[in-house]
Amino acid sequence: MVLRLCHLYPDLLNLYGDRGNILTLTHRARARGIAVEVTEVPVGRPLGDPRHYDLFFLGGGEDRQQALAAADLAGEKGEALRAAAADDAVVLAVCGGYQLLGHYYRPAEGPDLPGVGLLDVTTHHPGPGARRLIGNIVVRWADGPHPRATLVGFENHGGRTRLGPQARPLGRVVVGFGNNGEDRTEGAVQGTVVGTYLHGPLLPKNPAFADHLLARALARRYGPVALAPLDDAVEEAAHRAAVRLAGAARAWR
Numbered sequence: 263m264v265l266r267l268c269h270l271y272p273d274l275l276n277l278y279g280d281r282g283n284i285l286t287l288t289h290r291a292r293a294r295g296i297a298v299e300v301t302e303v304p305v306g307r308p309l310g311d312p313r314h315y316d317l318f319f320l321g322g323g324e325d326r327q328q329a330l331a332a333a334d335l336a337g338e339k340g341e342a343l344r345a346a347a348a349d350d351a352v353v354l355a356v357c358g359g360y361q362l363l364g365h366y367y368r369p370a371e372g373p374d375l376p377g378v379g380l381l382d383v384t385t386h387h388p389g390p391g392a393r394r395l396i397g398n399i400v401v402r403w404a405d406g407p408h409p410r411a412t413l414v415g416f417e418n419h420g421g422r423t424r425l426g427p428q429a430r431p432l433g434r435v436v437v438g439f440g441n442n443g444e445d446r447t448e449g450a451v452q453g454t455v456v457g458t459y460l461h462g463p464l465l466p467k468n469p470a471f472a473d474h475l476l477a478r479a480l481a482r483r484y485g486p487v488a489l490a491p492l493d494d495a496v497e498e499a500a501h502r503a504a505v506r507l508a509g510a511a512r513a514w515r
Contacts, residue, residue, distance in 0.1 A: 263484055264297045265476070268315040270339070271323070271331050273304040275359050278416060280321030282463035283354070286472050287317070294490050296480070305334045312346035317479040320359025322419075322461060325369060328358040332375035335362060340378040347380050352479040353455040356464060360449070360457030361385045361421055370420060380455045382426035383441075394420050399438025399460060400510035401448045403471065404431060412436065413448075413468050414504035415460025423459075425450055432458050437508045454478060467504055469497040 269284050288298045303309055323331065335343070347353055353363065361367040364383035367375040370390045401413045413433055422442035425431065431441070432449025440448035440459065449458035456475070458464065465472040473489050480487040 263295075263480065263487075264299060265291045265317070265480060266315045267298065267300045268309070268318045269300060269302045270309075270318060270320045270343075270359075271305060271327075271334075272302045272321075274327040274331050275321040275323040277322040277324070277357065278418075278461035279463050280356050280461065283321075283356070283465045283472075284319055286463070286465035286469075287476060290469070290472055290476060290492065293492055303339070305330055309339045309342040312342040312351065313349060315346060315351055316483060317352040317354065317475065318343060318346060320353075320355040320362065322357025322359055324358075328362065328367070329372075329375055331358070332362055332367070332377070335378050336376055343378055344380065347453065347455050350454050350482045352475055352482075353380060354475060355455075355457045356461060357417075357419055357459050360459065361423065363455060363457050364423070364450075367421060381450045381452050381457050382428035383423050383450050383457070384426070385421040385423040387420045388422060392420065394418060395422075395439035395443050395459075397438060398504065398508035399440065399448070400436040400505055400508045401433035401438070401440070401460070402436055403433045405451070405474065406433075407470060411470065412501075412505060412510070413458075413460060413464070413471055414501055414508065415458075415462040415464050415467070417459040417461065419459050423450070428452055432456060437510045454482075462504075466497065467500045469494045469501075 370387040431447035
């Protein structure tokens with residue numbers, strides 16, 4: 263069994279150690295005896311046959327880097343990514359990458375950045391004087407293994423994302439801002455495509471979510487996969503610490 267990961271724009275979209283998500287998926291697969299191939303595809307390099315990959319990852323970046331990635335996605339890569347998602351490959355994107363999976367991102371200044379349309383979301387920046395949505399965030403995970411399952415991370419974004427009817431939230435905000443600071447939604451899920459504002463990076467502190475994505479990515483090529491449990495004592499401790507630091511325990515009382 264081989265897991266094939268495609269890391270898009272490692273040269274542009276890697277704020278707050280987003281590459282740690284690739285390292286986590288690699289570690290958790292290899293710990294179970296699953297071989298892993300990681301292909302880094304920077305701007306300007308063709309993606310090739312999208313059927314080769316099981317999971318695609320895009321991180322977050324600053325405005326200039328995000329604009330370069332948007333222009334690159336307007337070509338061959340965007341078509342390949344849409345074909346992969348239609349074939350049930352998993353796509354995970356964080357912050358700027360999340361915004362580029364929607365229909366468009368309207369920045370504070372300059373023209374709209376076109377998205378690839380994998381998520382029924384749009385993102386608008388309210389303007390240069392608007393406050394950024396920054397801080398630790400805890401989310402009640404909609405598809406978690408139990409009703410109180412949480413995701414933790416750090417968010418830092420100016421854009422406000424709104425979901426259309428084809429997308430559903432990744433979770434509900436317990437502490438933090440989420441998609442837009444108003445409707446208490448965070449992230450978006452549409453088929454096998456997931457977008458989120460949780461940096462941190464996301465997967466090392468949320469091992470159950472990492473396994474959720476890993477199982478979905480492997481299922482496309484190999485059918486349902488039962489992942490053997492790992493010793494997640496350190497990861498779970500980091501998760502609980504993040505919940506405490508964010509003040510989520512108080513929010514639940």
